[in-house]
Amino acid sequence: MSELPQSADLIVFGGTGDLSMRKLLPALYHCDRDGRLSPETRIIAMSRGGLDDADFRGKVDAQVRGAVPIDDLNVWERFLGRLHHVSVDIGGEDTAGWERLGAMLAGHEQRTRVFYLASPPMTFGLFCRQLERVGLVTPASRVVLEKPLGRDLASARRINDEVGAIFDERQIHRIDHYLGKETVQNLLVLRFANAFLEPIWNSLWIDHVQITASETVGTPGRRGYYDHAGALRDMVQNHLLQLLCLVAMEPPSRNDREAIRDEKVKVLQALRPIVGGEVDRFTVRGQYTAGESGGEQVPGYLDEPDGTAPTETSRRVETFAAIRAEVKNWRWAGVPFYLRTGKRMPHRYSEIVVQFKDVPHSIFPGSAPNRLVLRLQPSEGIQLHIMAKEPGAGEVALKPVPLSLSFAETFTTRVPEAYERLLMDVLTGNPTLFMRRDEVEAAWRWIDPILGEWEAHGTLPEPYPAGTSGPAGAHELLGRSGRTWHEEASE
Numbered sequence: 001m002s003e004l005p006q007s008a009d010l011i012v013f014g015g016t017g018d019l020s021m022r023k024l025l026p027a028l029y030h031c032d033r034d035g036r037l038s039p040e041t042r043i044i045a046m047s048r049g050g051l052d053d054a055d056f057r058g059k060v061d062a063q064v065r066g067a068v069p070i071d072d073l074n075v076w077e078r079f080l081g082r083l084h085h086v087s088v089d090i091g092g093e094d095t096a097g098w099e100r101l102g103a104m105l106a107g108h109e110q111r112t113r114v115f116y117l118a119s120p121p122m123t124f125g126l127f128c129r130q131l132e133r134v135g136l137v138t139p140a141s142r143v144v145l146e147k148p149l150g151r152d153l154a155s156a157r158r159i160n161d162e163v164g165a166i167f168d169e170r171q172i173h174r175i176d177h178y179l180g181k182e183t184v185q186n187l188l189v190l191r192f193a194n195a196f197l198e199p200i201w202n203s204l205w206i207d208h209v210q211i212t213a214s215e216t217v218g219t220p221g222r223r224g225y226y227d228h229a230g231a232l233r234d235m236v237q238n239h240l241l242q243l244l245c246l247v248a249m250e251p252p253s254r255n256d257r258e259a260i261r262d263e264k265v266k267v268l269q270a271l272r273p274i275v276g277g278e279v280d281r282f283t284v285r286g287q288y289t290a291g292e293s294g295g296e297q298v299p300g301y302l303d304e305p306d307g308t309a310p311t312e313t314s315r316r317v318e319t320f321a322a323i324r325a326e327v328k329n330w331r332w333a334g335v336p337f338y339l340r341t342g343k344r345m346p347h348r349y350s351e352i353v354v355q356f357k358d359v360p361h362s363i364f365p366g367s368a369p370n371r372l373v374l375r376l377q378p379s380e381g382i383q384l385h386i387m388a389k390e391p392g393a394g395e396v397a398l399k400p401v402p403l404s405l406s407f408a409e410t411f412t413t414r415v416p417e418a419y420e421r422l423l424m425d426v427l428t429g430n431p432t433l434f435m436r437r438d439e440v441e442a443a444w445r446w447i448d449p450i451l452g453e454w455e456a457h458g459t460l461p462e463p464y465p466a467g468t469s470g471p472a473g474a475h476e477l478l479g480r481s482g483r484t485w486h487e488e489a490s491e
């Protein structure tokens, strides 16, 4: 077994929230179960909740236990024993919570101290200032920022400035959980640990690339967040652009924190800006209406059950976005990168499709170009679609068949959740899979004009019924050049 990380105190702001209960705590339990947390490591949830340690442990026992495999009750009890809760009056007059946190951390200054901000981005600066004011920021401290990092370039810069006034860039970990997914890391290995792809990984051989993150879920109960986010800010600015970077980047000289991020940022800087009238031509936004999803009738975005009534902002927000992007450099000149994401789509899957060009001169009827499909989720794997001859003595008949690597069938070990990997990287101080300030800002710089044009527009997003693959405009986006989206039946 690898060496245990040092003892750590992981302080989670928004520690009783949705992300914490659904992702962070299950991931930390898995790390504990696999023996990757040192015995002294503590997890301290901060919230307004007014809970004490026992209440919080009870809540986690009730909500998280059913969602994780418990094969040894002692391990679960040990995990619960690491949990603490501190009630804090965020930004208010009452400083008792901060003092209690200070008392808990006193005497443990040598430990790795991680402040995980799973709270709205406008609280990041405030929390960092409070932490400094009460003297809790040590040289061994790290801060983790959950997305979204701002709403646009200006707000992202402001947040980066505020956090940067307290923490050094090397202490700041901006999380994008897609980077922790196994297949995403495998993409780097596929590209840079195999020689055969590199000579054909360019515009001479590749026709286009498609990156899809398709979800069946809607947004019930999330209007407060989603109305002000939309698919572009929620998924494209971060997850999809990060995937684009990994497909398009040049080979880094080393597998290290700066070399990989340097190459990614160059891709973002090479994205051709989509401005003015081009926004209409190269982007599509949609909003789901009522329809049938997963065998049941579901409401449209505006009628999702939520404590509040929809507003004009709700009517204008996109639950689907598709963009035709281009990377303006020697390798990728003229190769479209189609990005697409949506809620209430027919299937849940995320994948990258690299569509190769057809053979220069075909001697067989019915040949089709090769295609490489990287399946991020579910059923993680890689497929290379090649043409083969169908068995038979008659005329040669061709059929595309996949050369398939399924991770589940090839490797018997459990595929860890993205957050497990990322949390361990924070604890061991490896920032490679986290976004650097210049990356985040370069991504916003490209997104801002699209957002600006959409917001200035009098028109509403195109409607699409829940359970269908997005609005007609998304199909036209590819159809104009004779291409189609790769739709694959999934879950």
Ligand code: BG6
Pocket: 213, 215, 234, 235, 350
């Ligand atoms: C989050 C978005 O970042 O990613 C959610 O805020 C989205 O809206 C989620 O549902 C998708 O993550 P995954 O890992 O399920 O693809």
